[in-house]
Amino acid sequence: xxxxxxxxxNIVKEFPTSKKNKKVHAVSDISLDIYENETLALVGESxxxxxxxxxxxxGLISPDKGESIFLGENIYNKSGNELKEIKKNLQIIFxxxxxxxxxxxxxxxxxxxxxxxxxxxxxxxxxxxxxxELMEDVGIRKEYYNRYPHQFSGGQRQRIGIAxxxxxxxxxxxxxxxxxxxxxxxxxxxxxxxxDIQEKKRASYLFISHDLxxxxxxxxxxxxxxxxxxxxxxxxDDIFEKPLHPYTRLLLDAIPSIENAGKQKxxxxxxxxxxxxxxxxxxxxTRCPYCSEICRTKEPDLRQANGRxxxxxxxx
Amino acid sequence: xxxxxxxxxLKVAFQVRxxxxxxxxxxxxxxxxGKIVGIVGESxxxxxxxxxxxMGLIKSPGRIVGGSIDFCGNELTxxxxxxxxxxxxxxxxxxxxxPMTSLNPVVKVGKQVMEAIIxxxxxxxxxAKQRVIEIFNEVGIPEAEKRFNSYPHELSGGLRQRVMIxxxxxxxxKLLIADEPTTALDVTIEAQILRLMKRLCEESGTSIMMITxxxxxxxEICDYVYVMYAGRVVESAPTKILFNETAHPYTSxxxxxxxxxxxxxxxxxxxKGNVPNILNLPKGCRFADRCDLTQNICLSxxxxxxxxxxxxxVSCFLxxxxxxxxxxxxxxxxx
Amino acid sequence: xxxxTKQTEQSFGSEIGTEESLFEKxxxxxxxxxxxxxxxxxxxxxxxxxxxxxxxCRYNPYTQSLKDRLLAPSFAHPLGTDELGRDxxxxxIFGARVSLTIGLIPTLISMIIGTIxxxxxxxxxxKIDFAIMRLADIMLAxxxxxxxxxxxxxxxxxxxxxxxALSLVNWASTSRVVRSETLSLSKKEYVEAAKSMGVGxxxxxxxxxxxNCIPTLVVLFTLSIPSAILSESSLSFLGVGAQPPTASWxxxxxxxxxxxxxxxxxxxxxxxxxxIVVLAFNFLGDGLRDILDPYLKEQ
Numbered sequence: 001x002x003x004x005x006x007x008x009x010n011i012v013k014e015f016p017t018s019k020k021n022k023k024v025h026a027v028s029d030i031s032l033d034i035y036e037n038e039t040l041a042l043v044g045e046s047x048x049x050x051x052x053x054x055x056x057x058x059g060l061i062s063p064d065k066g067e068s069i070f071l072g073e074n075i076y077n078k079s080g081n082e083l084k085e086i087k088k089n090l091q092i093i094f095x096x097x098x099x100x101x102x103x104x105x106x107x108x109x110x111x112x113x114x115x116x117x118x119x120x121x122x123x124x125x126x127x128x129x130x131x132x133e134l135m136e137d138v139g140i141r142k143e144y145y146n147r148y149p150h151q152f153s154g155g156q157r158q159r160i161g162i163a164x165x166x167x168x169x170x171x172x173x174x175x176x177x178x179x180x181x182x183x184x185x186x187x188x189x190x191x192x193x194x195x196d197i198q199e200k201k202r203a204s205y206l207f208i209s210h211d212l213x214x215x216x217x218x219x220x221x222x223x224x225x226x227x228x229x230x231x232x233x234x235x236x237d238d239i240f241e242k243p244l245h246p247y248t249r250l251l252l253d254a255i256p257s258i259e260n261a262g263k264q265k266x267x268x269x270x271x272x273x274x275x276x277x278x279x280x281x282x283x284x285x286t287r288c289p290y291c292s293e294i295c296r297t298k299e300p301d302l303r304q305a306n307g308r309x310x311x312x313x314x315x316x
Numbered sequence: 317x318x319x320x321x322x323x324x325x326l327k328v329a330f331q332v333r334x335x336x337x338x339x340x341x342x343x344x345x346x347x348x349x350g351k352i353v354g355i356v357g358e359s360x361x362x363x364x365x366x367x368x369x370x371m372g373l374i375k376s377p378g379r380i381v382g383g384s385i386d387f388c389g390n391e392l393t394x395x396x397x398x399x400x401x402x403x404x405x406x407x408x409x410x411x412x413x414x415p416m417t418s419l420n421p422v423v424k425v426g427k428q429v430m431e432a433i434i435x436x437x438x439x440x441x442x443x444a445k446q447r448v449i450e451i452f453n454e455v456g457i458p459e460a461e462k463r464f465n466s467y468p469h470e471l472s473g474g475l476r477q478r479v480m481i482x483x484x485x486x487x488x489x490k491l492l493i494a495d496e497p498t499t500a501l502d503v504t505i506e507a508q509i510l511r512l513m514k515r516l517c518e519e520s521g522t523s524i525m526m527i528t529x530x531x532x533x534x535x536e537i538c539d540y541v542y543v544m545y546a547g548r549v550v551e552s553a554p555t556k557i558l559f560n561e562t563a564h565p566y567t568s569x570x571x572x573x574x575x576x577x578x579x580x581x582x583x584x585x586x587x588k589g590n591v592p593n594i595l596n597l598p599k600g601c602r603f604a605d606r607c608d609l610t611q612n613i614c615l616s617x618x619x620x621x622x623x624x625x626x627x628x629x630v631s632c633f634l635x636x637x638x639x640x641x642x643x644x645x646x647x648x649x650x651x
Numbered sequence: 652x653x654x655x656t657k658q659t660e661q662s663f664g665s666e667i668g669t670e671e672s673l674f675e676k677x678x679x680x681x682x683x684x685x686x687x688x689x690x691x692x693x694x695x696x697x698x699x700x701x702x703x704x705x706x707x708c709r710y711n712p713y714t715q716s717l718k719d720r721l722l723a724p725s726f727a728h729p730l731g732t733d734e735l736g737r738d739x740x741x742x743x744i745f746g747a748r749v750s751l752t753i754g755l756i757p758t759l760i761s762m763i764i765g766t767i768x769x770x771x772x773x774x775x776x777x778k779i780d781f782a783i784m785r786l787a788d789i790m791l792a793x794x795x796x797x798x799x800x801x802x803x804x805x806x807x808x809x810x811x812x813x814x815x816a817l818s819l820v821n822w823a824s825t826s827r828v829v830r831s832e833t834l835s836l837s838k839k840e841y842v843e844a845a846k847s848m849g850v851g852x853x854x855x856x857x858x859x860x861x862x863n864c865i866p867t868l869v870v871l872f873t874l875s876i877p878s879a880i881l882s883e884s885s886l887s888f889l890g891v892g893a894q895p896p897t898a899s900w901x902x903x904x905x906x907x908x909x910x911x912x913x914x915x916x917x918x919x920x921x922x923x924x925x926x927i928v929v930l931a932f933n934f935l936g937d938g939l940r941d942i943l944d945p946y947l948k949e950q
Binding site for chain 1: 839840841843844845846847848849850851854858859862863
């Protein structure tokens with residue numbers, strides 16, 4: 001059995017709205033394990049709470065309820081130096097390569113920031129040496145040490161963001177849609193880089209994405225979310241070959257692809273329900289073509305089925 | 317074939333630091349009547365610029381410096397502002413990636429669509445409202461009459477895009493330009509919108525120019541595809557042919573670099589390097605420095621547009637059509 | 652359109668050219684901001700004149716000579732003389748000392764106070780934010796001149812007290828601007844990234860937020876100088892600012908207004924001096940913002 005790096009336990013996060021008694025149910029009671037050196041993907045449509053969950057996992061957002069246990073310790077109970085020590089191991093890569101780098105800092109300063117914050121004993125020269133090493137790791141030429149972010153293209157900026165995230169050899173990196181703002185040809189470069197780095201640094205990724213083809217490439221396990229709830233968790237190959245939850249199946253079906261072009265396919269009807277007024281029972285029942293009476297009234301539990309976990313009344 | 321739009325050798329230049337930078341450098345595009353034509357490429361390749369040229373919306377410091385855009389017999393590049401206003405929104409209309417930014421947030425959506433129709437057709441308000449509700453029904457907006465009085469922020473992204481499509485289609489345009497219409501939407505909603513566009517195209521005979529970076533979207537609904545790179549069309553063909561007999565190394569590189577579901581890949585194919593800066597284009601083929609199959613001639617000469625079959629154009633030295641033998645020879649060194 | 656021009660700009664921006672030397676950089680900056688550079692020279696000249704007023708001027712600004720009163724401009728008195736026979740040019744130059752110190756120092760002090768309070772309010776939010784902002788609201792709601800007068804009356808006249816009065820009055824608007832800037836900046840992903848790294852709050856404020864407020868602050872600073880110079884003249888006019896016979900532009904305008912039609916040059920000289928300084932600072936502010944801005948262009 002592989003070691004669990006981060007265990008999320010019953011995470012609940014609700015955001016207040018302008019109306020007093022209404023809340024956005026971003027994440028509703030989700031538990032997850034992320035194992036050592038694996039990539040767990042969180043997929044789902046916008047508003048399903050995947051980004052919120054990712055940020056809760058590393059303590060960027062504090063959830064209303066639940067625990068995030070990093071190597072046996074709940075990060076929400078820690079503060080001061082203990083928390084700092086834990087945060088060293090939990091890093092994040094953002095979606096927007098333009099907003100995630102401070103426009104007034106040079107590449108060198110950006111990548112050095114985590115080192116300066118945590119490795120206080122390093123001399124300036126040592127920090128610079130380390131930064132240059134990191135730049136080489138992510139494929140940014142050393143000559144660009146003194147350049148500013150605006151002098152780089154989106155793909156190169158994302159590489160700088162990756163260098164910053166791996167500077168402290170973290171155990172877990174949350175990748176929040178790291179390639180969705182990039183062009184196709186650049187996207188494949190960055191995905192390969194993320195894979196190489198994982199092999200080299202042996203980090204775990206919590207990979208948040210709405211793009212199932214990217215997830216299929218990079219993830220070992222997939223967690224499909226719908227409106228703050230987990231629909232299905234399992235090995236990538238299993239889920240993509242034989243999705244059990246109707247939502248997973250329809251989601252896979254909906255991807256426009258070259259292989260399936262022109263085939264008649266089932267298209268999900270209706271809109272995503274608002275996370276403020278979540279449907280009763282199974283949250284997916286308003287769009288589900290197999291909806292039955294029980295789905296409308298009783299919320300399905302996540303239970304084991306065919307070697308994975310599914311939350312659906314219909315799946316046997 | 318009946319072409320509704322014919323672009324020939326269109327050049328758009330931007331004056332940057334005293335020099336002309338060509339954002340579009342001699343592109344040829346045909347859009348047949350009632351078909352969906354895809355324009356694919358990465359950011360900065362000029363696909364949106366093409367749309368803007370057709371709409372006559374190129375702003376200074378950019379300008380059209382050569383070529384022609386023929387729309388149903390009218391030369392658009394020489395058209396005055398007044399004439400353009402009659403065509404825009406009526407015969408050619410456009411939808412954008414982010415419907416929220418193209419809808420006025422303080423005006424009810426029904427009213428906004430109504431304005432579009434009253435502008436071009438002299439009909440009464442009651443009639444116009446009737447037409448709006450009809451078109452809302454047609455583009456699949458549930459409870460059309462109720463939605464008529466909604467403000468944009470009260471609608472979901474998918475519904476807003478439907479409103480935009482309704483607004484674009486209400487005057488029954490001959491050409492609809494869709495600039496990344498589904499990029500901001502979720503996959504399940506994207507599938508709905510794509511199906512809607514396909515249906516509208518078939519029912520109303522409107523041609524659609526579909527600008528996208530997503531090859532899957534192209535495969536799904538387009539009849540013809542133009543692949544653009546750094547201000548040039550590098551390959552164009554009917555969709556099936558483009559995917560099955562890919563000729564240009566850039567197209568095949570793009571196709572290979574997309575991860576495919578159901579295929580376990582250890583690594584993805586990558587096109588090395590970055591999109592070239594239009595201020596600093598290579599002398600020969602613009603793709604030469606990123607191409608795996610570069611020959612000497614690629615570095616020194618610009619490839620011409622070669623038709624390797626009657627409908628399949630490639631701008632690459634690897635392919636040549638030899639007329640004498642009445643057949644085409646394709647040099648396929650890669651797969 | 653927007654999208655594509657943005658993209659082209661990005662691809663222009665991503666052009667990684669050759670490193671420029673410092674000299675080349677300066678030359679480029681000057682070439683693209685001629686007006687700002689010219690304004691800078693004007694400001695420097697005025698400051699130098701003010702500092703070396705004793706050397707530059709032929710006359711003493713305080714020596715009265717009633718037989719020479721209200722002379723028209725001549726070679727001996729290029730801008731004529733005032734009602735007490737003092738050389739106007741000399742008084743304008745000496746007046747620059749008072750007016751510029753009053754323009755610069757209280758503005759600087761109020762900017763510093765306002766920036767610090769604004770950063771704290773914007774970054775930490777909650778009760779601190781509420782407290783600081785309500786205080787600022789009270790300041791803004793109170794007629795500023797009245798407030799300054801209250802301060803001056805309770806503490807007495809004199810330059811130092813003018814500094815304090817004007818600083819107390821002006822910090823509120825700065826803190827509001829800085830707060831809103833901080834609010835938007837602290838939602839940026841690079842600030843979140845720093846937080847996730849465990850960087851301390853003070854470091855985040857000074858490394859990530861403050862530098863990105865600088866362009867706004869520079870513009871605000873240059874735009875506040877004129878209003879400070881003008882407030883000084885109002886205060887002087889109301890009798891609580893600089894007192895005669897001190898030469899200050901505000902005072903000069905006030906005392907010369909009687910002769911507006913008979914001897915217009917007497918009013919125009921300090922007025923034009925104020926205008927030149929105000930315009931020069933405004934142009935400089937615009938230019939500085941452009942120079943500091945390229946880093947932000949992509950946003």
